[in-house]
Structures are given as C-alpha cells and as structure tokens.
Amino acid sequence: MAAPMLRLCCPGRRWALACIDGCSRHRRGAPNGCTSSRKRGQSSVAQQPFITAQKPRKGEHEWAAVVGLEIHAQISSKSKLFSGSQVHFAAPPNSLVSFFDASLPGTLPVLNRRCVEAAVMTGLALNCRINKKSLFDRKHYFYADLPAGYQITQQRLPIAVNGSLVYSFCAGKNRSQVINKTARVKQIQLEQDSGKSLHDDLRSQTLIDLNRAGVGLLEVVLEPDMSCGEEAATAVRELQLILQALGTSQANMADYEIQRQINELENGGEILNETRSFDSKLGCTIPMRDKEGKQDYRFMPEPNLPPLLLYDTESLPAGADPQQVIDIDRIREQLPELPSVTREKLVQQYGMLPEHSFTLLNEVGLLEFFQNVMKETRAEPKKVTSWVLNTLLGFLKQQNLAVSESPVTPSALAELLNLLDRKAISSSAAKQVFEELWRNEGKTPAQIVSEKKLELMQDQEALEQLCHAVMEGHPQVVMDVKKGNPRAINKLIGLVRKVTLSRADPTVIKEILEKKLAS
Amino acid sequence: MLGRTLREVSAALKQGHITPTELCQKCLSIIKKTKFLNAYITVSEEVALKQAEESEKRYKKGHSLGDLDGIPIAVKDNFSTSGIETTCASNMLRGYVPPYNATVVQKLLDQGALLMGKTNLDEFAMGALGSDTGGSTRNPAAHCGLVGLKPSYGLVSRHGLIPLVNSMDVPGILTRCVDDAAIVLGVLAGHDPKDSTTIQDPVKPFVLPSLTDVSKLCIGIPKEYLTPELSSEVRSLWSKAANLFESEGAKVIEVSLPHTSYSIVCYHVLCTSEVASNMARFDGLEYGHRCDIDVSTEAMYAATRREGFNDVVRGRILSGNFFLLKENYENYFVKAQKVRRLIANDFVTVFNSGVDVLLTPTTLSEAVPYTEFIKEDNRTRSAQDDIFTQAANMAGLPAVSVPMALSNQGLPIGLQFIGRAFCDQELLTIARWFEKQVQFPVIQLQELMDDCSSVFENEKLASVSLKQ
Numbered sequence: 001m002a003a004p005m006l007r008l009c010c011p012g013r014r015w016a017l018a019c020i021d022g023c024s025r026h027r028r029g030a031p032n033g034c035t036s037s038r039k040r041g042q043s044s045v046a047q048q049p050f051i052t053a054q055k056p057r058k059g060e061h062e063w064a065a066v067v068g069l070e071i072h073a074q075i076s077s078k079s080k081l082f083s084g085s086q087v088h089f090a091a092p093p094n095s096l097v098s099f100f101d102a103s104l105p106g107t108l109p110v111l112n113r114r115c116v117e118a119a120v121m122t123g124l125a126l127n128c129r130i131n132k133k134s135l136f137d138r139k140h141y142f143y144a145d146l147p148a149g150y151q152i153t154q155q156r157l158p159i160a161v162n163g164s165l166v167y168s169f170c171a172g173k174n175r176s177q178v179i180n181k182t183a184r185v186k187q188i189q190l191e192q193d194s195g196k197s198l199h200d201d202l203r204s205q206t207l208i209d210l211n212r213a214g215v216g217l218l219e220v221v222l223e224p225d226m227s228c229g230e231e232a233a234t235a236v237r238e239l240q241l242i243l244q245a246l247g248t249s250q251a252n253m254a255d256y257e258i259q260r261q262i263n264e265l266e267n268g269g270e271i272l273n274e275t276r277s278f279d280s281k282l283g284c285t286i287p288m289r290d291k292e293g294k295q296d297y298r299f300m301p302e303p304n305l306p307p308l309l310l311y312d313t314e315s316l317p318a319g320a321d322p323q324q325v326i327d328i329d330r331i332r333e334q335l336p337e338l339p340s341v342t343r344e345k346l347v348q349q350y351g352m353l354p355e356h357s358f359t360l361l362n363e364v365g366l367l368e369f370f371q372n373v374m375k376e377t378r379a380e381p382k383k384v385t386s387w388v389l390n391t392l393l394g395f396l397k398q399q400n401l402a403v404s405e406s407p408v409t410p411s412a413l414a415e416l417l418n419l420l421d422r423k424a425i426s427s428s429a430a431k432q433v434f435e436e437l438w439r440n441e442g443k444t445p446a447q448i449v450s451e452k453k454l455e456l457m458q459d460q461e462a463l464e465q466l467c468h469a470v471m472e473g474h475p476q477v478v479m480d481v482k483k484g485n486p487r488a489i490n491k492l493i494g495l496v497r498k499v500t501l502s503r504a505d506p507t508v509i510k511e512i513l514e515k516k517l518a519s
Numbered sequence: 520m521l522g523r524t525l526r527e528v529s530a531a532l533k534q535g536h537i538t539p540t541e542l543c544q545k546c547l548s549i550i551k552k553t554k555f556l557n558a559y560i561t562v563s564e565e566v567a568l569k570q571a572e573e574s575e576k577r578y579k580k581g582h583s584l585g586d587l588d589g590i591p592i593a594v595k596d597n598f599s600t601s602g603i604e605t606t607c608a609s610n611m612l613r614g615y616v617p618p619y620n621a622t623v624v625q626k627l628l629d630q631g632a633l634l635m636g637k638t639n640l641d642e643f644a645m646g647a648l649g650s651d652t653g654g655s656t657r658n659p660a661a662h663c664g665l666v667g668l669k670p671s672y673g674l675v676s677r678h679g680l681i682p683l684v685n686s687m688d689v690p691g692i693l694t695r696c697v698d699d700a701a702i703v704l705g706v707l708a709g710h711d712p713k714d715s716t717t718i719q720d721p722v723k724p725f726v727l728p729s730l731t732d733v734s735k736l737c738i739g740i741p742k743e744y745l746t747p748e749l750s751s752e753v754r755s756l757w758s759k760a761a762n763l764f765e766s767e768g769a770k771v772i773e774v775s776l777p778h779t780s781y782s783i784v785c786y787h788v789l790c791t792s793e794v795a796s797n798m799a800r801f802d803g804l805e806y807g808h809r810c811d812i813d814v815s816t817e818a819m820y821a822a823t824r825r826e827g828f829n830d831v832v833r834g835r836i837l838s839g840n841f842f843l844l845k846e847n848y849e850n851y852f853v854k855a856q857k858v859r860r861l862i863a864n865d866f867v868t869v870f871n872s873g874v875d876v877l878l879t880p881t882t883l884s885e886a887v888p889y890t891e892f893i894k895e896d897n898r899t900r901s902a903q904d905d906i907f908t909q910a911a912n913m914a915g916l917p918a919v920s921v922p923m924a925l926s927n928q929g930l931p932i933g934l935q936f937i938g939r940a941f942c943d944q945e946l947l948t949i950a951r952w953f954e955k956q957v958q959f960p961v962i963q964l965q966e967l968m969d970d971c972s973s974v975f976e977n978e979k980l981a982s983v984s985l986k987q
Contacts, residue, residue, distance in 0.1 A: 103800040105681040106599040149799025298843035303685035
C-alpha cells in the first residue's frame with residue numbers, strides 16, 4: 001500500500017527551520033515529503049495522496065481518479081506509546097528520551113493505556129469495529145531517526161477496522177448545496193513515531209533529535225473512495241475536527257496541497273504505486289527515489305508484547321481490576337459530542353444554513369467566538385452569524401490572522417451588535433465602528449460611536465423635515481419616482497443620507513419618503 | 520567456605536565465622552588465580568568490596584537482608600549492569616556502560632549480594648556453549664558439575680537481559696546445589712511491570728519441601744531422546760537414574776514427543792529471525808562501537824556492523840533476514856511457529872497423561888576438549904549440543920540440569936528434568952531428591968588450584984582431571 005500520508009502535527013509547534021527532513025526522509029513506504037513552515041508557524045507537510053486510475057471501460061477515454069489516504073495523527077497523551085518519557089513540544093533536543101526510546105539493549109516496551117483508549121475512542125467515532133484482540137508487529141528498516149532499527153506497529157491485526165468517515169462537500173454555484181459523502185475507513189492502528197533528523201549539508205552531518213521517537217501515533221487508513229483532491233481535503237478536515245473534538249489528537253494541520261493532474265493520467269503517464277513529493281520551488285510534484293518500491297520491511301510479530309485484549313460490559317471478567325482492563329462500552333458512553341452533531345445543533349438552535357455551520361466549525365476558534373458573542377447579545381442569531389462569518393472572518397482572512405489573534409473580542413462585537421439591534425446606529429455606521437475596533441486602540445464601541453458621532457438620528461420629526469426639504473430641492477427625482485423608476489427612490493434616499501451625514505437609518509428614510517410620495 | 524551451600528555460608532556470615540569482606544577477598548583471589556580460564560570479562564573488584572563493606576555493617580547490626588546478603592555472585596555479560604561495562608562479548612558493545620540494572624540484577628543487589636563481575640559468553644550468546652535460549656544455563660552446568668536452572672518463561676523478568684530470542688530467553692541460574700537455586704529463584708521470580716511477558720499472578724516464596732516418598736511420582740522418559748549420538752556413558756547414567764526412581768517406587772514410563780526431530784530446524788528459523796530483528800539496533804549511532812567512516816549514514820552502518828559483529832552473528836542476521844522476507848515469511852517463519860506449537864503440544868499431551876516430570880540427558884557427552892570442539896562449525900555444534908535442552912525453551916517449560924556423576928575421564932555429567940509450566944517448585948523438589956540420592960562429589964577447589972599452578976606457569980590450556 002503505497003498511499004502517502006498526511007501528517008497531522010501538534011499545536012504550538014513553531015519550527016524556526018524552513019525545511020526539516022528535507023528529501024531524505026523517504027525511507028517509509030509512504031514517506032513524508034518536504035516540510036515547510038507556513039506563517040503562524042503551523043507545520044505543514046505536503047503529502048501526495050495515493051491516486052490510482054481506474055482502467056477506463058471499453059469505448060471510454062475518461063480516467064476516474066481515485067484517492068486513498070493514510071493519515072498519521074499524534075496521540076495526545078502525557079507519555080509515549082511504549083515508554084514513560086514525556087510528550088512535550090519545543091523541548092530541548094534529546095531531553096525526553098528514555099532508555100527504551102534510545103533502544104538501549106535489554107529494554108522492553110510497556111503499552112500506554114491512554115493511547116489504547118484514544119484509539120478505541122477514535123475507532124468508535126468512525127463507526128469502526130473494535131477488535132477485541134489486536135497484535136503488535138515490528139516493521140524493519142534502517143534510518144538514523146529509528147534507533148531500534150524497527151518501528152512497532154500493528155500490521156497483522158490492528159485495533160479497529162471497517163469504519164466510515166462521513167464528510168460534507170459544499171458544492172453548487174454558491175456552494176450552498178451540501179452533499180454528504182462517505183469514505184470507508186479501512187483500519188486504525190497504533191504505532192510509534194520516529195525521531196527527527198536534520199540535515200546540515202554545510203557540515204555534511206545529520207543531527208538526530210529523539211524527543212519524538214516513540215510518541216504514539218494513530219494511523220487512519222481511508223479507502224480510495226474520494227474522487228478528487230478537494231474531496232480528500234474535506235475528508236481530512238472532518239477527520240481533524242473529529243480528533244480534536246475527541247481530544248485524542250490535537251491534529252493541528254495547516255494547508256496542504258494535493259494536486260494530481262488528471263491530464264497526466266489522460267496522457268497515459270505512469271502512475272500507481274509511486275509516491276511523489278511536492279517540490280515547493282518547482283510548484284509541482286516530482287517522482288521520489290524508487291527505492292521504496294523495493295523495500296521489504298520484514299514484518300515480524302513483536303515478541304515482547306502479548307496480544308492486546310479489550311473487553312465490553314458483557315465479556316468483562318468478574319472482579320477485574322478496572323486499572324488493568326479497558327471496557328469498550330464505557331468508552332462509548334463517554335464519547336464527547338462529534339462535529340456533525342454540533343453542526344446539526346447549530347442549525348436547529350439558531351436556524352442557520354448548514355453551510356454556515358461548516359464554516360463555523362472549520363475555522364479554529366470561530367465556533368467558540370460565535371458562542372461567546374451569542375451569550376452577550378440580544379441580536380438575532382442570523383445577524384450574529386452574518387457578522388461573524390462575513391465581517392469578522394473576512395477581516396481575519398485579509399490579514400491572514402487566526403481567530404485567537406482577532407483584535408475584536410467577542411464582547412466588543414456583542415456590544416456593537418446590541419447597538420445595532422436597538423437601532424442606536426445604522427448598519428453602515430456599525431461597519432465603520434468595526435473597522436475602528438479592528439485598529440485595536442482600546443476603545444469600546446460606545447466610545448467610538450460617540451467620538452465619531454455615528455448615532456442615528458432619533459428625532460423623527462427632524463428627519464421628516466429633512467426629507468421634505470430634499471424632496472423640495474429635487475423635483476426631477478421626485479418626478480422620476482412617481483413615474484415608476486425603481487432606482488430613483490434610492491437616489492432620494494442617498495440625498496437624504498448625505499444631508500443627515502449618514503446618521504439616519506436608510507430604512508426609516510425610505511418609509512418616510514414613501515409615505516410622503518404617496519400623499 | 521567457598522564450596523558450601525548458600526544456607527551454610529549465610530549462617531556462617533550471620534554467626535560471624537567469616538565476614539563478607541573475607542569471603543569477597545577469597546573469591547577475588549581465586550578469580551585472579553584462574554584468570555587464564557578467561558571466565559570473567561570484567562571483574563568489578565571495587566564495587567564488590569564496597570558492597571561487602573556495607574553487608575558487613577548490616578551483619579554487625581544484626582540487620583541482614585536475607586540469605587543472599589554478602590554472598591558473591593557473578594552475572595553473565597549479557598545482563599545490563601549500571602555503571603559496569605556490558606559487552607555481550609562483542610566488539611559491538613566494547614566500552615558500553617549501561618545506565619541501568621537488569622531487573623534480576625537489581626533484585627539480587629537489593630538482597631545484598633556482592634557482584635564479583637561479568638562473565639564470559641559466546642558473542643551475543645550465540646555459541647554452542649552460549650545460548651541462554653537453547654540451553655546455555657543447563658549445558659555448562661552439566662559440563663561443570665553444577666546445577667543449572669531454566670525457570671518457566673514468564674516467571675522471571677527479562678528486563679535488562681540483552682535479548683537473543685525474546686520469545687525463548689529466560690534468565691538462568693547456576694549454583695552448586697538445588698536448594699541454592701531455589702533460594703535464588705525465590706528472589707528473582709515475580710511480575711515485573713517493565714516486562715510485559717511476565718505473569719501477573721503473585722508468586723509464592725520458594726520453600727522446597729523435603730521429598731522422601733517418590734511412589735506417587737510418574738517419570739517420563741522421551742524415547743526420541745535416545746539418539747545414536749548419545750555417548751554410552753551418558754546413556755548408561757540416564758538408565759541408572761531411571762532405575763533409581765523405579766526402585767524407590769516411582770512409576771517410570773516411556774513417553775513420546777513425536778516432533779522432536781523437527782525442533783532443531785524450527786529453532787534455527789525462529790532464532791535467526793528474532794536475532795536479525797534484535798541486532799538491528801546496533802548501528803553505532805546511540806551507543807557501542809562506531810566505525811571511522813563518515814562518508815554517509817549507510818556506509819557507516821555497514822562498516823560498524825561488519826566490524827562489530829563476528830561471523831556467527833553476521834551469519835545469523837543474514838539467515839534471519841532471509842526468513843523474514845515477504846516472499847519467505849509464510850514458508851519459513853510462520854511454518855516454524857506452527858511447528859513450535861506442535862512441539863509445545865507434545866509436552867502438553869505428555870503432561871496431561873499423568874507424567875509429573877521428564878527425565879532426559881542434558882548433553883550428548885562429557886565436555887569435549889577444545890581442539891576437538893573447534894573442528895565443527897558453530898551451526899553444527901549448536902545443533903548437536905542443544906538437542907536435549909532447546910525444546911524446553913520452545914515450549915517455555917522449566918528445566919533443570921543436576922550433576923549426577925563423573926565420567927571415566929573424571930569430567931562431570933548431568934541429567935535434565937523438565938517440568939510443567941509454572942510448576943518450578945515441584946520440579947526443583949524432585950531435582951533435590953535426586954541430588955540427594957546421587958551424592959555428586961563437591962569440587963575441591965584448593966586441590967584444583969594446586970594442580971592448575973603448573974599449568975598456569977606453562978600457559979597451556981588443557982583438560983583438567985579431578986580426583987574423586
């Protein structure tokens with residue numbers, strides 16, 4: 001299975017180096033390509049999905065691209081999969097390495113309970129069958145960041161199999177059509193992560209950091225059910241959200257690119273069982289060294305770990321020490337809310353469009369922001385949704401900021417929306433206030449409104465007088481309106497607004513004008 | 520004093536007839552005098568004397584830690600010892616000083632034992648005389664007139680034992696009498712959280728009952744073990760032992776272990792496969808030998824491993840990797856596992872039919888002189904010498920070699936008892952009865968030393984005959 005991998009790494013991992021692992025990390029059957037740090041320091045690992053082309057049927061010239069994926073997610077646990085050394089990020093090199101991690105002779109693996117639970121939770125969330133008995137194997141290859149010369153994984157009998165990942169694809173003209181798709185989960189297995197190697201070409205040396213060696217990974221294998229790069233991306237995003245909701249992995253992944261040209265397939269190019277890497281300089285994929293295809297991992301059962309046995313309420317041995325056994329049913333009962341359920345609740349509770357619920361969940365921290373605004377405002381959910389998804393998110397994207405970096409806090413936005421809600425300001429004034437808030441000069445919405453004199457005119461009579469004055473001053477426009485020109489009224493409204501220095505609500509202006517015109 | 524049982528020495532220490540320091544120094548003196556035997560790779564003189572000093576303090580206060588307090592012990596050099604070089608007799612680990620103690624070493628030290636040093640072995644325990652895994656506790660015991668015990672797999676922790684074959688290795692115990700072996704086993708047995716293959720059930724302390732009546736016992740004699748290569752002396756002693764049990768009222772029956780003839784080949788496949796895997800970590804990067812080549816990582820690996828391992832080790836790695844190749848895995852590795860299951864089942868069947876213990880030879884003959892020994896290659900030697908011992912490793916059963924008598928040449932010959940899984944106590948009880956019956960002569964070290972001194976001067980290695 002030469003399906004390449006998308007690594008989902010952990011948060012806060014800000015790498016100062018531009019390129020870690022370079023191109024030498026090709027030793028796995030599905031190697032990681034170049035890694036490059038993006039803005040905000042999120043790690044991005046550009047992997048290529050394994051794209052197979054189905055043979056065209058007779059008479060057809062169409063190739064159907066089919067994408068399968070292997071995803072490695074680091075398990076959120078205090079210690080490593082088989083040893084007690086801690087799991088931390090940005091620790092000094094080789095400071096979190098136990099004797100076992102360094103492969104000192106005579107050391108033995110001891111299974112971490114939390115990692116097993118994480119695997120079971122993930123398996124249940126993905127509708128898998130949890131294997132009550134699973135086995136560990138050794139996968140052999142030589143590489144500097146793999147001290148024992150083998151990785152302990154689950155090749156023969158993994159912990160979970162035959163599940164499904166449901167993800168939703170927003171299609172259609174306005175991306176308003178929500179299509180549900182399912183990718184089958186072939187299996188989930190527990191395995192060790194390797195250390196990190198840094199190549200110093202200048203001094204012709206390789207530096208090895210074993211802090212990550214032995215950290216627990218969940219490998220999730222998806223069948224080739226996705227038919228294009230975008231689908232694959234969406235599926236992975238959903239998996240990421242699920243893992244984060246479960247807390248089994250931080251799964252903090254930045255953008256990645258999957259670009260496989262169907263053109264090449266159509267030109268009869270050689271594909272299949274080849275893993276390609278993304279060359280960021282060339283901006284395209286290139287074939288990697290072919291060694292991988294010839295790699296024989298000499299899988300062998302791990303003799304130091306007995307079979308992993310899990311129980312459910314029915315099969316739990318009487319009087320078993322709860323510390324020593326894992327009950328699948330109990331884990332199922334305690335599963336946190338999954339993203340699909342959260343989205344459904346949002347739609348039901350706030351009447352928002354499904355595609356909006358997707359956006360809210362897809363952006364890190366946005367849902368929480370939204371919920372915090374909702375707590376402090378009386379404005380309608382639809383209004384809040386619109387402001388959060390359009391205005392706030394728009395500003396964030398423009399400056400490539402994360403929600404956590406927003407200069408506008410939920411409280412500030414709530415206050416602004418309250419002003420809008422009780423018609424203290426117009427919506428265009430509100431936009432101005434928002435822009436001002438974005439400058440982050442420490443002023444509250446109320447202060448800004450006051451300083452810039454953005455309050456709406458509350459005096460109805462004065463407004464009526466102004467409308468009257470404008471109508472008197474522009475008889476031609478009035479004529480146009482009476483003639484039935486639909487755009488003329490807007491011109492009138494515009495004139496009134498100008499006179500009021502935009503301190504009148506256009507809707508109210510329109511009402512007054514229409515009343516006058518009618519009379 | 521050096522020829523006594525553990526209990527006797529322990530009593531002497533308690534009563535103050537001898538101090539731990541005196542005992543330690545006597546031991547060190549003999550080690551120095553027998554240096555030409557090359558039995559020790561590392562002698563930890565300073566460590567031992569310091570431990571002796573501490574033991575002495577405890578005895579003076581009357582706070583001895585137990586039967587092992589102040590007792591000199593030696594540990595094979597494939598057990599990890601903190602701060603003391605551990606080499607597995609290989610170039611690959613020359614200079615490697617581990618930062619931790621193997622669990623069994625720690626347990627012995629916790630009981631106050633004195634660590635004299637690390638003893639020699641075939642590189643990575645892969646010689647005919649070497650595998651901890653196919654009989655290398657029982658074989659040397661038989662050749663040297665000692666008791667060699669291989670406990671049940673899973674009873675004693677392997678944490679810190681540098682592995683050869685993880686699924687067969689067991690720390691073995693070598694002592695002068697069965698009782699001593701039981702004492703040491705009592706200290707070592709039990710669950711270790713650091714070793715997931717140790718059993719969880721609590722282990723009761725090993726107190727061997729005195730067996731006087733063997734009439735309720737059933738002794739099994741596996742017929743497949745009567746091979747043509749068996750020396751006539753060993754065969755006759757085996758027969759004599761069987762008759763001994765029978766004459767004392769035990770039931771002695773012939774049994775069959777039909778898959779015996781496959782066990783050598785099966786063992787070879789599984790052993791080399793696990794070895795290939797276990798040796799993968801020796802790459803010169805983290806510890807141990809590293810070559811001087813730094814052209815590339817791959818070149819460094821190749822040179823390091825060529826320099827670090829001898830032919831035997833390299834040969835086994837290559838064989839093992841061959842068996843583990845995708846195209847060979849089913850036909851070799853999996854097949855061998857199936858055969859292993861059959862071999863293990865042979866024993867289950869026999870024990871289920873009412874047999875309590877099996878009685879077999881330990882070795883084909885007495886110890887062979889060096890010049891003859893080196894005529895055969897390692898593989899042939901292993902195949903020959905492990906023939907009686909390695910099935911017990913494959914099946915995970917407890918087995919003990921007990922010295923019976925001296926050969927015509929004056930060299931020791933021992934016989935082996937194989938017991939049911941986790942019935943180590945019963946096994947040792949029977950072994951102790953047997954030991955009492957045969958009264959094997961205790962080696963007289965002082966006479967030996969006198970005999971040796973002339974040899975020492977001439978710096979020749981020769982077989983040494985003992986006087987009865």
